[in-house]
Amino acid sequence: xxxxxxxxxxxxxxxxxxxxAGRGRTVVGPxxxxxxxxxxxxxxxxxxxxxxGVELEAGTYRLRAREDGAVFAHSAGPQxxxxxxxxxxxxxxxxxxxxxxxxxxTEERTSPPSYAFxxxxxxxxxAIAIQDRVLTxxxxxxxxxxGRRERAFLVAVECTEPGATCFCVSMGTxxxxxxxxxxxxxEVLDADGHRFLLRAGSEEGESVxxxxxxxxADAATRTAASERVAGAADRMGRTMPPVDLxxxxxxxxxxxxxxxxxxxCLTCGNCTMVCPTCFCTTAExxxxxxxxxxxxxxxxxxxxxxxxxxxxxxxxxxxxxxRYRQWATHKLGTWYDQFGSSGCVGCGRCIVWCPVGIDxxxxxxxxxREREAAGSSGEEGPS
Numbered sequence: 001x002x003x004x005x006x007x008x009x010x011x012x013x014x015x016x017x018x019x020x021a022g023r024g025r026t027v028v029g030p031x032x033x034x035x036x037x038x039x040x041x042x043x044x045x046x047x048x049x050x051x052x053g054v055e056l057e058a059g060t061y062r063l064r065a066r067e068d069g070a071v072f073a074h075s076a077g078p079q080x081x082x083x084x085x086x087x088x089x090x091x092x093x094x095x096x097x098x099x100x101x102x103x104x105x106t107e108e109r110t111s112p113p114s115y116a117f118x119x120x121x122x123x124x125x126x127a128i129a130i131q132d133r134v135l136t137x138x139x140x141x142x143x144x145x146x147g148r149r150e151r152a153f154l155v156a157v158e159c160t161e162p163g164a165t166c167f168c169v170s171m172g173t174x175x176x177x178x179x180x181x182x183x184x185x186x187e188v189l190d191a192d193g194h195r196f197l198l199r200a201g202s203e204e205g206e207s208v209x210x211x212x213x214x215x216x217a218d219a220a221t222r223t224a225a226s227e228r229v230a231g232a233a234d235r236m237g238r239t240m241p242p243v244d245l246x247x248x249x250x251x252x253x254x255x256x257x258x259x260x261x262x263x264x265c266l267t268c269g270n271c272t273m274v275c276p277t278c279f280c281t282t283a284e285x286x287x288x289x290x291x292x293x294x295x296x297x298x299x300x301x302x303x304x305x306x307x308x309x310x311x312x313x314x315x316x317x318x319x320x321x322x323r324y325r326q327w328a329t330h331k332l333g334t335w336y337d338q339f340g341s342s343g344c345v346g347c348g349r350c351i352v353w354c355p356v357g358i359d360x361x362x363x364x365x366x367x368x369r370e371r372e373a374a375g376s377s378g379e380e381g382p383s
Contacts, residue, residue, distance in 0.1 A: 004206065005199040006214035007221050013071070013196060014045030016155070016183075019211045020116040025153060028084060029118035030077065035063055037077045039084075042118065049074065056163040056237070056348065059357030069194060072119060072187045075163030076347045080124055080276035081117055085148050086131060089299045092283075097292040112147035118155045120181065122174030123166075123345040125156050127276035129180050133339050134279050153204065156181035160228040164237035165348030167361055171240065173345045175232040183208065186225035197225040238348060238361040241368040245342065249333030252367040253325070261363055262321035264356050269302030271350035271358075272327065277343050280308075303327050328360060 008016070020027050021043070031040050031047045037054060040047075054074045055062040066073060095105045120128070132149060135142040159168070159175035168174030177184045182205035186197040197217055200206040241248070272278040282301035287294040301308060304323050309316035317323045335343035344360070351359045 003199050004209070005197055005217035005222070006209060006212070007217050008196050008198055008212055008214045010045065010050075010194060012198075012213050013048070015212050016208070017042055017045055017118065019208055020118075020153065023208075025114045025116040027116045027118055028081075030072075030074070032063065036061065037063070037074050039077070039079045039081070053161070054163065056165045056352050057357075058165065058351050058359045059354055061352050068189055070161075070187060070189055072157045072185075073161040075159075075161075075166055076121060076123065076349055078274055078349070078353060080274070080347070080349070081120060081128060082131060082276050082278075084113075084115055084117070085128070085152065086135065086142075086145055086279060089297055090144060092296045092298050094296075095294040112144070112151055114151040114153075115148065116153040116155065118157075120154050120156045121159060121347070122156065122177045123168045123171075123347040124276055125154065125177060125180055126171075126173040126345045127347070128154070129178075130277045130339065130341060130343065130345070131279060133341070134277075137339075153208075154181045155183045155185060156201075158184065158186045158225070158229045159232050160187060162232050162236050163348060165351040165359075166236055166346065167238035167240060167348060168346035169233050169236050169239070170361075171342060171344055171346035176229050181205070186229060188221055188224045188228065190224055192220060192224075195221060197221055238346075238351070238359070240346075240361055241365050243368055245332045245364065246334075246336045248364065248368055248371065249329040252371055253329070255367055255370050257363065257366045257370055258321045258325050260366070261324055261358060262319065264358055265320045265324045266356060267304040267306075267320050267323055268355065269304040270353050270355060271360075272302040272304060273300065274349040274353045275331075276345060276347060276349070277331075278302075303330075328363060331360075332364065 017027050027042045028039055029042045030037050030049050031042065032049045032052055033040065037049050037052060048071045050071045051066050051069045052074060053064050053066045055064050056075055091108045093105055093107050095103050097103055135145040136149065156177040158177050162175060181201040184199050184201055188195050188197060198209065200209045280301045280303060281298050284297045284299055285294060286297065303326050306315050317326055331343040335341065
């Protein structure tokens with residue numbers, strides 16, 4: 001066929017890991033650990049979560065056994081690929097005191113790892129593209145991120161079974177994959193067997209594809225794959241209101257709903273930690289007991305922290321209301337002004353991992369209803 005798609009089986013999936021590892025890449029993909037499906041280094045296909053799914057709700061995550069042996073029939077877990085491309089903690093420089101009292105500072109420079117990410121969901125593929133825009137697309141770039149990103153190989157997996165907290169359709173990020181992948185995979189499991197439709201999206205992807213045990217894609221597998229992805233779009237667990245979210249955020253800054261969510265929000269920052277696009281960091285300096293050795297580390301920071309907006313006279317956003325509103329309006333609204341797109345990809349992680357079950361889609365719908373009740377229809381448009 002014109003797109004060069006092929007079909008591989010379970011052994012072919014293991015071969016894909018072997019081929020990528022043989023090219024010197026650290027293969028990272030989903031595996032079961034500590035009661036969750038997490039992202040970790042894989043040495044072979046046996047580490048993949050065959051026969052495991054998840055049950056998701058606001059503030060709830062549970063593993064569940066599946067009878068069909070599917071490997072990618074689970075929704076986004078607690079981690080995103082941001083963990084590897086934009087690590088939670090990274091040393092930037094060290095300083096040593098010399099015998100004469102002077103200081104020698106050494107910038108941290110390490111060779112970036114060569115990752116192969118297996119199982120990148122369409123929402124997370126878009127999240128990577130958003131982080132690319134933030135961290136490498138403007139006047140100021142992050143060289144450490146750029147080094148890891150340029151060496152990363154992405155194997156995207158189309159969603160065929162969305163979770164109860166997924167809303168990628170509302171954000172235009174799934175369940176079909178968009179651009180930016182090296183290989184795209186769709187899992188098919190039916191009376192004709194368990195198999196994977198695989199197609200290349202880059203020259204290196206084509207090179208890897210050529211090394212795998214495969215057969216040309218048949219019409220039945222193509223149709224089954226397409227139908228499963230289309231079916232997933234009709235089974236989203238959540239939606240955003242069908243309005244222009246940027247306008248909605250701008251017109252509801254004084255809404256009473258912000259008080260309602262502030263009464264529930266713990267300002268713990270879990271939503272920013274699990275979000276695949278949040279990028280804020282702070283600097284942390286440490287020293288040993290002698291004072292002769294010091295280090296500067298960069299670590300993730302959250303706009304929910306009271307000190308995040310602290311100036312000489314105190315924090316700019318001192319209340320939970322102001323901090324939640326800052327996060328939501330930035331993610332859904334002012335991100336457009338900075339980067340030309342929404343900062344939300346509809347993965348639903350912030351809903352699942354909020355300890356009190358705050359749901360960003362529920363808040364958006366509530367703001368929309370309050371605006372409608374106030375008699376302002378706003379500017380209609382795609383969300």
